[in-house]
Amino acid sequence: MTPTPSLSKSQHYDVIIIGAGAAGLMCAATAGYRGRRVLVLDHANKPGKKILMSGGGRCNFTNLNSTPANFLSDNPHFCISALKRYTPQHFLELVERHGVEHVEKAAGQLFCADNSKDILNLLLTECDWAGAEIRLNTEIRSISDTADGYRLATSGGTLACQSLVVACGGLSIPTMGATGFGYDIARQFGLEVLPTRAGLVPFTLQPALKEQLAPLSGVSCPVEVSCNDMSFREPMLVTHRGLSGPSMLQISSFWQPGDELAINLLPGQNVQEELFGLRKSSPQGTLAKHLNQHLPKRFAQAFNELQGWQGPLQSYKNADLEAAANTLQRWTIKPGGTEGYRTAEVTLGGVDTRQLSSKTMAANDHPNLYFIGEVVDVTGHLGGHNFQWAWASGVAAGNEA
Numbered sequence: 001m002t003p004t005p006s007l008s009k010s011q012h013y014d015v016i017i018i019g020a021g022a023a024g025l026m027c028a029a030t031a032g033y034r035g036r037r038v039l040v041l042d043h044a045n046k047p048g049k050k051i052l053m054s055g056g057g058r059c060n061f062t063n064l065n066s067t068p069a070n071f072l073s074d075n076p077h078f079c080i081s082a083l084k085r086y087t088p089q090h091f092l093e094l095v096e097r098h099g100v101e102h103v104e105k106a107a108g109q110l111f112c113a114d115n116s117k118d119i120l121n122l123l124l125t126e127c128d129w130a131g132a133e134i135r136l137n138t139e140i141r142s143i144s145d146t147a148d149g150y151r152l153a154t155s156g157g158t159l160a161c162q163s164l165v166v167a168c169g170g171l172s173i174p175t176m177g178a179t180g181f182g183y184d185i186a187r188q189f190g191l192e193v194l195p196t197r198a199g200l201v202p203f204t205l206q207p208a209l210k211e212q213l214a215p216l217s218g219v220s221c222p223v224e225v226s227c228n229d230m231s232f233r234e235p236m237l238v239t240h241r242g243l244s245g246p247s248m249l250q251i252s253s254f255w256q257p258g259d260e261l262a263i264n265l266l267p268g269q270n271v272q273e274e275l276f277g278l279r280k281s282s283p284q285g286t287l288a289k290h291l292n293q294h295l296p297k298r299f300a301q302a303f304n305e306l307q308g309w310q311g312p313l314q315s316y317k318n319a320d321l322e323a324a325a326n327t328l329q330r331w332t333i334k335p336g337g338t339e340g341y342r343t344a345e346v347t348l349g350g351v352d353t354r355q356l357s358s359k360t361m362a363a364n365d366h367p368n369l370y371f372i373g374e375v376v377d378v379t380g381h382l383g384g385h386n387f388q389w390a391w392a393s394g395v396a397a398g399n400e401a
Contacts, residue, residue, distance in 0.1 A: 007158060007159075007160050011157065011158060011159050011160060012159075012160045012161070013037050013038065013039045013159065013160070013161045013162075014031075014036040014037045014038065014161065014162050014163065014401075015028075015031045015036050015037070015038045015039070015161060015162070015163045015164075015165060015401045016038075016039050016040075016041060016150070016152060016159060016161040016163075016164055016165070017031075017038065017039070017040045017041070017164075017165040017167055018041050018042075018140060018164070018165065018166050018167060018168050018181075018182070018185070019040070019041075019042060019166070019167035019168035019169060019182070019373070019375075020040050020041075020042035020044070020047035020048060020134055020136065021042075021047075021048060021049075021050055021051065021167060021168075021169055021373065021374075021390070022048065022050070022051055022123070022373065022387055022390035022391070022394070023167040023372045023373025023374070023389075023390040023391075023393055023394040024040055024042075024165070024167030024168075024372070024373070024394070025040065025047065025048065025123040025124070025126075025127055025134075025394075026123065026126075026390060026391050026394030026395060026398065027165055027167060027370075027372060027393075027394035027395070027397050027398040027401070028040045028127050028130070028132035028134070028398070029123065029126035029127045029129075029130045029132060029398070030130075030394065030395050030397075030398025030399055031130075031132070031397075031398040031399075031401050032127065032129075032130025032131045032132035033129075033130045034398070034399070036163075036401070037131075038127075038130070038131070038132035038133065039132070039133045039134075039135060039159070039161070040127070040132060040133065040134045040135065041135050041138045041140060041152075041154065041159075042134075042135075042136050042138065042168075043136075043137070043138060043139050043140070043177065044136060044137075044176075044177045045136055045137055046136065047120065047124065047134060047136065048119075048120040048123065048124075049176045049177060050169070050173065050176055051116055051119055051120045051123075052116045052117065052120060053116070053173075053176065054116060054345075054387075055111050055112075055116065057115065057116055058111045058112045058113075058114075058115065058116055059111060059112050059116035059118075059119045059387075060105075060109050060110065060111050060383060060384040060387065061091065061095065061102075061110055061111070061112065061119050061384060061387050062088040062091050062092065062110050062384045062387055062388045062391070063088060063108045063109055063110070063383050063384035063385050063388060064088050064089070064092070064104075064108040064110065065088075065107065065108035066083070066087075066088050066108070066380070066384065066385050066388045067083070068080045068083055070380055070381045070383075070385045071083075071378055071379060071380050071381070071385065071389065072199075072253055072254075072348065072378075072379045072380075073353060073377050073378045073379070074194055074349075074352070074353075074377055075352070075353045075354050075377065077358075078353035078354075078356070078358050078378065079353075079358075079378045079389065079392075080358070081358040081359055081396070082358065082359075082361070082389075082392040082393050082395070082396040083388070083389070083392050085392070085395070085396065086391055086392040086395040086396070087392075088108075088110075088384075088388055090391075091388070091391050092110065094122065094126075095110075095119075095122065098118075098122045098125065100112060100113075100118045100119065100122060101113035101114060101118075106383065108383070108384070109383045109384050110384060135156065137155075138154050138155055138156050139154060139155040140152055140153070140154050140181075141153045141154060141155065143164070143185060143188065145189070145366070145369075146160070148162060149161050149162040149163065149164070149368055150162075150163075150164040150368070150369070152164075162368060163368045163369075163370065163401035164368065164369050164370070165361075165370040165371075165372060165397050165401055166182045166185050166186070166369070166370065166371045166372070166375055167182075167371075167372045167373050167375065167394070168181050168182040168375060169182065169347075169373060169374040169375060170182070170196065170346065170347025170350060170374040170375060171196060171198075171341045171344075171347045172198065172199075172341050172344040172345060172346055172347045172374070173341065173342070173343070173344065173345075174341060174342065175342075178341070178347075180196075182350075182351070182371070182375035183196070183350065183351070183375070186351045186371065186375075189363065189365075189366055189369060190365065191351055191352065191355045191363060191371075192351075192352040192355065193349075193350060193351055193352065194349040194350060194351075194352050194377050195349050196347050196348060196349035196350060197347070197348050197349060198252075198338055198339070198340050198341045198344035198347065198348070199252060199253040199344055199345070199346045199347060199348040199379050200249045200250070200252060200253060200344060200345035200346050200382050201249065201252045201338045201339055201340065201341075201343060201344035201345070202239060202241065202242055202243065202244035202248060202249065202252070202338065202339045202343060203242045203243045203244070203248055203252065203255075203261075203335040203336075203337070203338055203339075204241055204242040204335060204336045204337050204338065204339060205241075205242040205243065205333070205335060205336050206334065206335075206336045207336075209333060210241075210242060210336075212302070212306055213238050213302065214240060215298070215302060216238040216298055216299055216302050217238055217239055217240040218237075218238070218239075219237070219238050219296050219298050219299045220235045220236065220237045220238075220245055220296070221235065221236060221265070221295050221296050221299055222234070222235050222236075222267065223235070223236045223247055223263050223264060223265055223267065224247070224263075224264040224267035225247045225248065225250075225251045225261055225262070225263050225264070226251070226261070226262045226263075226264075227251050227254050227255050227259055227260070227261050227262065228254045228255070228256070228259065230251065230254040231251075232246070232247045232250040232251055233247070233267055234246035234247040234250065235247060236248055236263070238299070241339065242335065242336070242339075243335070246382055246383075249345065249382050250381060250382050252338055253346075253348060253379065253381070255335070255338075257337065258334070259334070260332050260333065260334045261332070261333050261334075261335065262330050262331070262332050263330075263331040263332075263333065264328075264329045264330065264331075265295060265303070265328050265329070265331055266294055266295075266328050266329060267329075269294075269329075271324075271325040271328050271329050272321065272322055272325035272326075274290075275287075275290070275313070275316075275321045275324065275325055276318075276321060278290060278313055279313040279314060279316065279321065282313065283312060283313055283314035284312045284313075284314065285312065285313050286309075286310075286311070286312060286313065287304060287309040287313070287316075287324060288300065288301065288304040288309065291303065291304055291328075307324070307327060309324065345382070345386070346374060346379050346380070346386055347374055347379070348377075348379050349377055349379075350374070350375050350376050350377045350378075351371045351375055351376045351377060352377055353376055353377050353378065356371060356376065359396065359400075360396060360397060360399075360400040360401075361376075361393055361396050361397040361400075362397070362400065362401075368401070370397040370400075370401055372390075372393040372394050372396070372397045373389065373390045373393055373394065374386070374390070376393070378393070
């Protein structure tokens, strides 16, 4: 450690937070209400850019059913403490206190009724009330530890703080300004960073299947998709690049390159039994007609052509119907890959949580250095869980920093 050169009071803060996103702003307000002098730094020209674009511009700000089971981590028990101490109900109370109108879409998923700006304005108002300062368009050029905290060389001059909070997110959506800066800080101070990859991201397809499904771009249908012992029953969307929609985004976090996806196009049905019954009651009926009754017409037609199913049901042997049922309930495809960080909602992996306090988010070997939000190896399922982690980890660090 080196002594801190004399800085004016205006350059010294109790807490400096790097990143004006969901976790950083929540942490800033929490620390500010404790009487701490707080500064939030961000290289972007606006705060909360990912908040504004999330949820289709309406921000799925929490999930009432969020539990530790909704998160992926190499150290799965780490998130329990923070999530139990700051629950979805706590954030909902804050939302209602600010008069933000909200709606529940899928079970437990809460969105702004109007615009994501309502959540960002809530956070900025809380920071203002708590006395936390936000400084944008600021590049951090170097960080060093000192006898009494940390020293930051920035494009706006030199700053010092007692506690430093890293809340600058992961690699997802680089057009929003995402970088690996948080991982660089972790490595600088001797923390391990686990391998990162894109999560909650659409799949791309092999050329042949992509061409066959291309005419279906924009068609959505309810499916159950499985991979690596995980399953999600939500809509699938065919795009001009591949497969998206909630089911595909969810399973992408569990998929590894080379893995196959098993897609049940008719979940909750005993398709084999239905086809045997139809052959008996309507022997002149067709598989195409049956599919039209259960799937979007365009998808049913294209899928039927893809499988080459022709002729009346009476022409199908038992083995043929069994094979058709199996295909419909276990359509197996091998994606070409994913769209990567360009469209990923989150980054899997990150700062190894074994080196952090689950109570305070502080680094075990650097008690005044904190890591919160997406930069750490805690990633939620789709549906508001990642925002809940931002709030919970932000509050945990804000109560200590």
